[in-house]
Amino acid sequence: MTETVQWMADGTPYSPRFGDRYHSEAAHALAQAEQVFLAGCGLPRAWAGQPQWRILETGFGFGLNFLVTWHAWQQDPARPALLHFVSTEAFPIAAADLLEQARKFPHLLPLAEELAAQWWGLLPGVHRLRLAGGRVLLSLLVGDSQTMLRQHELVADSIYLDGFSPARNPDMWSLHTLKAVARCARRGTRLATWTIAAQLRRDLAQCGFEVRKVPGVPPKRDNLQASFAPHWEPRKAPLWPMGAQALPARLAGGGGHAAI
Ligand SMILES: C[S@@+](CC[C@H](N)C(=O)[O-])C[C@H]1O[C@@H](n2cnc3c(N)ncnc32)[C@H](O)[C@@H]1O
Structure with a gap:
């Protein structure tokens, strides 16, 4: 069973469950993905020359933020060999809705079609989608x-934080959720979001982020950016059992050969 989406007269998708729109109209939605999230985390510059880049x-x-990030990765000659995008979603939409929205962005449509071909059977749990010949991994945490x-x-x-508005979707912005997010950060991890709610800023600071308001992308006057810089020593991060921390040899060596 996929999530019900209502299409508004202006073409924007609306969630009856949360009483909020997923996106503003197309130009704003694209600008938000590109500027609030991608540029808000210093990308693509930050990943240049890195062997891999992991986004939560x-x-x-x-998946608009994902498609925009994947497209930026695809266009970047200094891209990392592996892009691993991990995203949570409690209520996956239908592939047909995903494609309906992607048709507004012709440069993203081929990527959306590749994604939609694997977009099925998204029951609660972890789903690993291999895209771009395995160079882009999407781990969907359904729940x-x-x-x-x-x-x-x-x-x-x-880290991209992209729930519905905090008033309509408080679970996504609760201190407990932010603590669960913060335990995925390393020192220097950058975070971006579109809301500057005072409680969110206080909670992110409590979780070890240095938070700053930055000029927003219309219709927002301000957006939020943050860097993980706790005053305490965060616990040492374990290896990523979801697979991308240890790079496959064919991706790690810039095209070299390995005898197995
Ligand atoms: C504003 S939309 C995200 C837009 C998306 N990032 C994009 O680029 O298209 C917010 C999403 O959060 C999901 N959501 C809401 N509460 C959640 C929760 N507690 N856990 C996981 N996902 C949740 C909703 O189902 C919805 O798909």
Whole structure:
């Protein structure tokens, strides 16, 4: 059973469950993905020359942030060999809705079609989707963000927080969820989001993030960026059992050969 999406007269997708829109109209939605999230985490510059880059997102929704990130990775000659995008989603939408939205962004449509071909059977649990010949991994944690993040060990280089508005979707922004997010951060991990709610800023600071308001992307006046810089020593991050921490030899060596 996939999540019900209502399409508004202006073409924006709306969630009856949360009483909120997934995105603003197309141009704003794209600008938000590109500027609030991708640029808000210093990408693509931050990943240049790195062997891999790991992004954690709360709230996969239509995957617009994912598609924009994948597209930026695809276009970047200095891209990491492996892009691992991990995203939580409690209520996956149908592939047909995902494609309906992606048709508004012709440059993203081929990527959305590749994604949609694997977008099925998303029962609660972890789903690993191999895209771009295995160079882009999408780990979908289907379930509640806080619960799923507590159950899995992962380290993120960038974090996108993208729930519905805190008033309508308080679980996604609760201190407990943010603590579960923070345990995935390494020192220096950058985080970006579109809401500057005072409680969120206080809670992120309590979790070890240095938080700053930055000029927003219309219709928002301000957005939020943060870096993980706790005053305490975070516990040493374990290896990522979801697979991407140890790079496959063919991705690690810039095209070299390995005898097995
Ligand atoms: C604003 S939409 C995300 C848009 C998305 N990032 C994109 O690029 O298309 C918020 C998403 O959070 C999901 N969500 C809400 N509460 C959740 C929870 N407790 N755990 C996991 N996902 C949740 C919703 O189902 C919805 O898909």
